[in-house]
Amino acid sequence: MTEVNPNIRPGFDLRGRTVLVTGASSGIGRRFAKILGASGAQVVLAARRLPLLQELQTELEADGVKAISVAMDVADEASTIAAYDAAEAAFGQVDSVVANAGLSSIGRAVDLPIAEFDRVVAVNLRGVFLTVREGAKRMMAHGSEQSGRGRIVIISSITGQQVSPGLAPYSATKAGVTQMGRVLARDWAEKGVNVNTIAPGYMHTDLTEGLAESRTGQALLAKFPRHRFMDADALDATLLYLCSDASAQVTGSVFTIDDGQTL
Incomplete structure (x- = not known):
């Protein structure tokens, strides 16, 4: 039996890693960037709203974190490629990606403009x-097959696992990215790129602001076993684990x- 040194424990030290976070201008993406930077990573802040990214960059740099802001429209391939080019020019290899950017649309499907459906999709x-494909291409080009250090984290939602009235387009996309993550994990397993998905429950974020006080929110809280939304820090430890070397055998x-x- 192999002896275990009690003084050695897996850590989430991200020094030496560069992490690109989409949707970093607000909400949990903004928090992710702060947590990753505090754990030692160089952080690429990506979103469409560049001024908000630059404000966050200033905050991070004041705390000693190396960060850059890149304007990135995740739905546009050229914009996505340009964002990775800028990241590599500043920091070299991007070895961790957090695909967090997303938007919601609430309402009856029969009333939903098809343009709104297309926007959510x-x-x-x-x-x-586009985000994870470009990230994986770069990781492979930089030798992830040999290093095994490629990390991709997709942010999904529990609405992709259960029926959530009024959220048909949003729920469908979240179910889609969850399955996409599993397929890509298999496709890229031999290339040293781990792909994992986090499916959060309802949290206190920009997207859910005011929901808890609404009639819909009160109905949700009544059904939850603990009758509460999660706090903003609920995903911190899992995110750091999946971006770190400690998750080498998790994909x-x-x-x-x-x-x-969901219980």
Whole structure:
């Protein structure tokens, strides 16, 4: 039996890693960037709203974090490629990607303009595909097959696993990226790129602002075993784990973090 040194424990030290975070201008993407930077990573802040990214960059740099801001429309292939080019020019290899950018649309399907449906699909499904595909290409080009250090984390949702009235387009895209992540994990397993998905429950974020006080929110809270939305820090540890060397043998997994909301 192999002896275990009690003083050695897996750590989430991200020094030496460069992480690109989409949707970093607000919400959990903004928090992700701060947590990753605090753990030692160089952070590429990517979103369409460049001024908000630059404000966050200033905050991070004040705390000693190396960060850059890149304007990136995840639904546009040329914009995605340009963002990775800028990241590599500043920091070299991007070895970790957090595909977080997303938007929601709430309402009855029969009333939904098809342009709104297309917008949700473009960001939540096409955008994730373009983000992770370009990231994986770069990782492979930089030798991930030999190093095994490629990390991709897709942010999905529990609405992709259960029926959520009024969220047909959003739920469909989240179910889609969850399955996409599993397929890509298999496709890229031999190339040293791990692909995992986090499916959060309802959290206190920009997207859910005001929801808890609404009639819909009150109905949700009544059904949850713990009758609450999750706090903003609920995903921190899992995100750091999946971006770190500690998760070397984890790929194709879906981590449901929902405080028991789907029970």
